[in-house]
Amino acid sequence: MVIYYSKSGKTKVFAEELSKIVKKSLFDLAEKRPHVGIIGSVIGGWESLRKKESEVKYLPDFKGVKKVYVCTPIWAGQMAPSVRYLMNHAKWAGIEVNVLTTCRSVSSCQKYADSILDAFAAKGCVRGKAYGFVTAGKTPIDRQAIKEQMEQMITK
Numbered sequence: 041m042v043i044y045y046s047k048s049g050k051t052k053v054f055a056e057e058l059s060k061i062v063k064k065s066l067f068d069l070a071e072k073r074p075h076v077g078i079i080g081s082v083i084g085g086w087e088s089l090r091k092k093e094s095e096v097k098y099l100p101d102f103k104g105v106k107k108v109y110v111c112t113p114i115w116a117g118q119m120a121p122s123v124r125y126l127m128n129h130a131k132w133a134g135i136e137v138n139v140l141t142t143c144r145s146v147s148s149c150q151k152y153a154d155s156i157l158d159a160f161a162a163k164g165c166v167r168g169k170a171y172g173f174v175t176a177g178k179t180p181i182d183r184q185a186i187k188e189q190m191e192q193m194i195t196k
């Protein structure tokens with residue numbers, strides 16, 4: 041299963057292409073109170089920095105699922121608050137978690153992905169891999185380039 045949160049749509053494109061590559065279903069973490077516009081970004085950045093959660097409408101059903109990819113944009117060096125909600129409230133025993141992050145910082149993207157995977161591992165999941173992708177300057181987003189980049193990086 042490929043689980044994602046995306047505010048401005050970039051992580052969504054990564055998640056969609058990833059789900060085709062690994063042939064797994066997509067699950068959108070829809071927030072109960074969505075972070076909308078610039079105000080949503082300011083609040084979201086502040087919440088992320090303080091490791092706050094944003095409740096989602098539904099958690100994914102892990103029945104029959106052994107491996108997941110969790111996709112999140114980086115906000116203030118952290119996972120988005122909805123992804124923290126997922127991390128804190130889902131049951132991770134026996135589930136392999138792989139993390140995919142998107143962010144604008146070329147130097148820190150992989151480091152952010154690694155630290156988010158550490159946080160999930162601390163919740164008792166099976167540790168998978170962490171992938172950091174840089175999205176800066178790619179607006180409108182180049183789906184084909186993302187697909188090719190991911191095909192080289194992702195090991196199934």
Ligand SMILES: Cc1cc2nc3c(=O)[nH]c(=O)nc-3n(C[C@H](O)[C@H](O)[C@H](O)COP(=O)(O)O)c2cc1C
Nearest residue numbers: 046047048049050051113114116117142143144145
């Ligand atoms: C509130 C907020 C905080 C962000 N903080 C960071 C950051 O600390 N480091 C970074 O490299 N990029 C940061 N970014 C950039 C996003 O991680 C990046 O643009 C991401 O690809 C957006 O994904 P989305 O389109 O799926 O929402 C931030 C963006 C937002 C909206």
